[in-house]
Amino acid sequence: MPAAGLLELGAHAAQTQAVVPGRDWEAARDYVSQHAKPEDLVAFAPRWADPIGREHFGPAIATIEREARPDESRFPRAFEVSIRGAHVPALRTWRPSAEQHFGGVAVTTLENPAPLPIIDDLVSAVRPDRMRVSAGDRECPFVHMPTQSGGLGFGPAIPGDRFGCPGGAFVGVSVVADLDYVPHRCIYAPPSGGTVRLRFLGVRFGRALSGHHALYVEAEHLKGAPITVTFSVGGSTLGTVVHRDGEGWKQFEFDTGPLSGRQEDLTADITSSGERRLYCFEAATR
Amino acid sequence: MRLPSASEAWSAWRRGFAAPIGWRDHVVGAALALTYLTWLLTTAGALGFTRDETFYFQAGTQYAGWWRMLFEHGSEALRQGAIDPSWSYNHEHPALMKSLFGISEYLLHQKWHLLADASTGFRLPGMACGAAAVWTTYMFGARAWNRRSGVAAAVFFALMPRVFFHAHLACFDIPITAMWILCVYVHWRAQDRRNIGWALATGVVFGLALETKLNSWFLPFALAPHALFVHRHAIARSLAAGRLSIPTSLVSMAVVGPLVFLALWPYLWNDTFARVQWYVEFHLHHEYYNMEFLGKNYFGPPSPKGYLPLMVLATVPGVTLLLFGLGAVDRAIAAFRRLSAWARRLLRQPADTPRGDPLETDLLLFLSFAVAVGPFFLPTTPIFGGTKHWLPAYPVLALVAGRGFDLVASAMRSAFLALSERRRATAECALWASVFLAPLAVTLHSFPFGLSSYVPLVGGTAGGADLGLNRQFWGFTSQNAAEEFLNAKAPRGASVYIHDTTWDAWARMQQEGRVRRDLHPVGSPSEANEALVEHELHMNEVDYSIWVALGTDAPAYIVKHDGVPIVSVYERR
Numbered sequence: 001m002p003a004a005g006l007l008e009l010g011a012h013a014a015q016t017q018a019v020v021p022g023r024d025w026e027a028a029r030d031y032v033s034q035h036a037k038p039e040d041l042v043a044f045a046p047r048w049a050d051p052i053g054r055e056h057f058g059p060a061i062a063t064i065e066r067e068a069r070p071d072e073s074r075f076p077r078a079f080e081v082s083i084r085g086a087h088v089p090a091l092r093t094w095r096p097s098a099e100q101h102f103g104g105v106a107v108t109t110l111e112n113p114a115p116l117p118i119i120d121d122l123v124s125a126v127r128p129d130r131m132r133v134s135a136g137d138r139e140c141p142f143v144h145m146p147t148q149s150g151g152l153g154f155g156p157a158i159p160g161d162r163f164g165c166p167g168g169a170f171v172g173v174s175v176v177a178d179l180d181y182v183p184h185r186c187i188y189a190p191p192s193g194g195t196v197r198l199r200f201l202g203v204r205f206g207r208a209l210s211g212h213h214a215l216y217v218e219a220e221h222l223k224g225a226p227i228t229v230t231f232s233v234g235g236s237t238l239g240t241v242v243h244r245d246g247e248g249w250k251q252f253e254f255d256t257g258p259l260s261g262r263q264e265d266l267t268a269d270i271t272s273s274g275e276r277r278l279y280c281f282e283a284a285t286r
Numbered sequence: 287m288r289l290p291s292a293s294e295a296w297s298a299w300r301r302g303f304a305a306p307i308g309w310r311d312h313v314v315g316a317a318l319a320l321t322y323l324t325w326l327l328t329t330a331g332a333l334g335f336t337r338d339e340t341f342y343f344q345a346g347t348q349y350a351g352w353w354r355m356l357f358e359h360g361s362e363a364l365r366q367g368a369i370d371p372s373w374s375y376n377h378e379h380p381a382l383m384k385s386l387f388g389i390s391e392y393l394l395h396q397k398w399h400l401l402a403d404a405s406t407g408f409r410l411p412g413m414a415c416g417a418a419a420v421w422t423t424y425m426f427g428a429r430a431w432n433r434r435s436g437v438a439a440a441v442f443f444a445l446m447p448r449v450f451f452h453a454h455l456a457c458f459d460i461p462i463t464a465m466w467i468l469c470v471y472v473h474w475r476a477q478d479r480r481n482i483g484w485a486l487a488t489g490v491v492f493g494l495a496l497e498t499k500l501n502s503w504f505l506p507f508a509l510a511p512h513a514l515f516v517h518r519h520a521i522a523r524s525l526a527a528g529r530l531s532i533p534t535s536l537v538s539m540a541v542v543g544p545l546v547f548l549a550l551w552p553y554l555w556n557d558t559f560a561r562v563q564w565y566v567e568f569h570l571h572h573e574y575y576n577m578e579f580l581g582k583n584y585f586g587p588p589s590p591k592g593y594l595p596l597m598v599l600a601t602v603p604g605v606t607l608l609l610f611g612l613g614a615v616d617r618a619i620a621a622f623r624r625l626s627a628w629a630r631r632l633l634r635q636p637a638d639t640p641r642g643d644p645l646e647t648d649l650l651l652f653l654s655f656a657v658a659v660g661p662f663f664l665p666t667t668p669i670f671g672g673t674k675h676w677l678p679a680y681p682v683l684a685l686v687a688g689r690g691f692d693l694v695a696s697a698m699r700s701a702f703l704a705l706s707e708r709r710r711a712t713a714e715c716a717l718w719a720s721v722f723l724a725p726l727a728v729t730l731h732s733f734p735f736g737l738s739s740y741v742p743l744v745g746g747t748a749g750g751a752d753l754g755l756n757r758q759f760w761g762f763t764s765q766n767a768a769e770e771f772l773n774a775k776a777p778r779g780a781s782v783y784i785h786d787t788t789w790d791a792w793a794r795m796q797q798e799g800r801v802r803r804d805l806h807p808v809g810s811p812s813e814a815n816e817a818l819v820e821h822e823l824h825m826n827e828v829d830y831s832i833w834v835a836l837g838t839d840a841p842a843y844i845v846k847h848d849g850v851p852i853v854s855v856y857e858r859r
Contacts, residue, residue, distance in 0.1 A: 002720035015746035019849035157834035
């Protein structure tokens, strides 16, 4: 019994001394900043250490685009920055090509075995020269307003730069927490009980249009009306996808082979009859 | 005058241990309690104000105002028009502790200036309850087994990090723990003494427990079967004689308990039935809270079956649990021997009669523990609140651990019989140190992040984070963000999004000099120069809102415990 007590005391001493110092994080940051290209992913593990990674790496490396990525498929390479031997689960099948240790921080370079490069990212097109928005028969102008946000239950922040529609509907880029509270940067477009039409101008097409969509996590629990999104080009429907509460960050993909290599306007009609449909989606051509 | 030598002092101490349990033990219990209370008082300033506390501070102030009105104006205070305005606030919880919080603050801070901070005045009754639980646990252990068991049990209880954390608060979780073990203890004594005084005391303490928190509703499920079993022969005889004999302590609980409950809660003096009904229904249909367990956010029932066992393993020091296991096996073997002898007698086979316990202490402790934890295995019970809701089980856990410690110490003394008394005393001191140093170190280190801290068995705080166990709740760690960053670095007059912290908590922290007075709180990240996020899984959504509102995902500073993020502070770019 004394041995058990002393063992616990020793374990406590060891665990409380095992904190990774800031200088290790900063050494890892210097290494990653020298080697990472803009198209690479930088990700932190374990998940609870993500704020520490963002604190030390800063917003230029730990960008919102990397932190709130739709998934990992678009990245050809990843720098996994980890402590305590943890790994990013989504990178488990990627091939390690280098590993560096900076005290308690390990940086593993991983190669994506099957990267899916994107051609046009629709989230980046949410700006007045690349997109038009309408609700019913009325245009929604692009406005610069204060950002709106709140505490728990408010939903994703409503960005200051957004398309504002009569009646309160809006479209802008925000970050949604999915059912697992993972962040995703996406086009926040609550349909407000009707239909919101988004027209993306001059989209460059490849073989597919793929994306994800979700409701804000608390709205996913409401068991409310589904959200229907129909994508069309030149009056022809590419496909329709439905999101039902509880489905979380759900993937969709449409074949755009016949449009490959062309540049066309793409329309997304987002419809729902329900309340508090705090809907967000992302899509890209590949 | 010659001072006694160490061995003489030890012998005197041993002789003291041989004396019957009595007033000396109350001195020992009081000393343990006073030590714990002093420790709590000296550390209280480091702990920010939890959400719930701010509501109870407010309620306490209102209730204390009414008590003053009663003493100053007599019957005028008894009118419904005087009662309802004072007692309607926060009437979803009984009034005893809130009254004590308010009276303590009024007398010790406002009137007599014995306490510098109002918050310490509000919190003192909760701390006193923690100390009282230590005292009762000692007395129970000393009487049930011996003084060594009692001291060990009291210390094991005091050195549980979650107990230490909650014992600081003006909340109900430690008070109901104290009332629970006191009620069990007084009930146990009532079965022994069998006089009206102890029976009445049982009813009174049960009433106080009812007036403390709703866990007390479950106490009869432990105490009634125990009393009926203790008195089974007398009950059987009376039934054979055509009479129904119910143990007096149970009658007292049924009659005196509800009277005390009603007497101390003036809100129930009018529209009594409707208001009691509302109180019961409020808790039967309580709103749910978010709670992370193994990386998943739970919001509503059913509880995962492994929640309570894993959280106990992750938050109670391992050596305490090990000794609890040893003590439990010892008591289980004793129970098995009794059962076996009883079965043999039933079959008319020769059997040794193991020494019986007319008070059926093992059964009482088992029932008390089982009833305290049982509701958390029901499919209808959500997991909100984490470990605090089964704290009433912990004094019993500590008592059984104390028994386990006594077995180890006795075995050691037997093994060392050949040694001199002095060496045996030294060996026993070393045993005490080896067993209590780890719980002491873990408990000391956990504060003030008692809800984020986990024991070495699961890897400490970082191990708990790896497992996906809840990091905190109640929004009290904004004080740490202020102490470590905002007070020194925030621009003068900065607006601060205070996240899960209540307005009243922030204001009080400013009044008491814990947070800079010029930092004005705001309710949304969009309005803020500085934004806090107190890390919990479901609070990630607030984190992401801050990214959008402040235009950065990089915290300017993070409050950490053992390297694990507790609060992130963002600054507007």
